[in-house]
Amino acid sequence: MIRVAVIRFPGSNCEPDAHRAVVREGGEAFYLFHRETDLRDADAVILPGGFSYGDYLRAGAIARFSPIMAAIERHAADGKPVVGICNGFQILCESGLLPGALMRNAGLKYLSRPVDVRIERTDTPFTNAFQHGEVIRIPIGHGDGRFTATDEVIADLESRGQVVFRYVDTGMPDVSANPNGALHDIAGISNREGNVVGMMPHPERLADELLGSDAGTRVFTSLVRWKRPALVASS
Amino acid sequence: MNFRVHVRILPRRGLLDPQGQAVEHALKALNFEGAGNVHVGKAIEIDVAASDEAAARATAKAMCDKLLANPVTEDYQIEVEAR
Numbered sequence: 001m002i003r004v005a006v007i008r009f010p011g012s013n014c015e016p017d018a019h020r021a022v023v024r025e026g027g028e029a030f031y032l033f034h035r036e037t038d039l040r041d042a043d044a045v046i047l048p049g050g051f052s053y054g055d056y057l058r059a060g061a062i063a064r065f066s067p068i069m070a071a072i073e074r075h076a077a078d079g080k081p082v083v084g085i086c087n088g089f090q091i092l093c094e095s096g097l098l099p100g101a102l103m104r105n106a107g108l109k110y111l112s113r114p115v116d117v118r119i120e121r122t123d124t125p126f127t128n129a130f131q132h133g134e135v136i137r138i139p140i141g142h143g144d145g146r147f148t149a150t151d152e153v154i155a156d157l158e159s160r161g162q163v164v165f166r167y168v169d170t171g172m173p174d175v176s177a178n179p180n181g182a183l184h185d186i187a188g189i190s191n192r193e194g195n196v197v198g199m200m201p202h203p204e205r206l207a208d209e210l211l212g213s214d215a216g217t218r219v220f221t222s223l224v225r226w227k228r229p230a231l232v233a234s235s
Numbered sequence: 236m237n238f239r240v241h242v243r244i245l246p247r248r249g250l251l252d253p254q255g256q257a258v259e260h261a262l263k264a265l266n267f268e269g270a271g272n273v274h275v276g277k278a279i280e281i282d283v284a285a286s287d288e289a290a291a292r293a294t295a296k297a298m299c300d301k302l303l304a305n306p307v308t309e310d311y312q313i314e315v316e317a318r
Contacts, residue, residue, distance in 0.1 A: 057277075058305055065302070094305070101307040103246075108253050147309055181251060230247060 005042035014049035034066035047088025060090030081125035089198030104180025121231030147182040238291035245276035
């Protein structure tokens, strides 16, 4: 059974939802405080949403230097799965595990509402249970979600297929499809290898039919059933 | 020696600065007709002990590159003052 570490920073607030979503899909999940330095044989890591360190300085800027981050960087370098959701995505960008940055929403408002996102990469540990091009409706809750990067980085992300989730217009009334002004309507990206994924929307917040939809569940189904591609033996 | 370091951080020019735009709109609404090109950033002050001013400046630059400014979205300026 896959063992998933859900990291707790001071100010995290989505870690119980993430924990529950993993367990509900048949995985084993445990919380790990940010002061720890060892991932305790976790197969995968979730950096949950919230407001680590009160978003002081910049969202994710201080959490990125938490003691656990060195272990997460090694874990990621080994090709093992890491997902950052919302504040977790901000931490991954601040740490350099993902390119770009998340800036204040173009409309300046904190937004808490559903968005429609299209899944554009399905060979990751977090999206393999989706069909390519499928659109799901899941919530956002953020004030700093405008994905920004240099033109070169954006072009690189697009050409290498690293845009994993993109906001799409399905005709949701009275709101813009792209909620925050993110470049290229980017809602989530991966690193080049695909094992590190960051996303602004919250799949863990809509992972139970009791809530009227379980549209986010398959992010966790994907993780629980993920089998790492066999490594090619090097001679 | 002790130095007082002033760091000024602003959104990189060319990137959308919605805070700057909002403040600019407010200034125009207050009839400050000549106001334009408004940008909102951060000011940080730090006491730094260093052997000389150049060393204090180098320390402040390292602080900015590592933590205080985001290299993707922000630019910074450093001023060093002897205490």
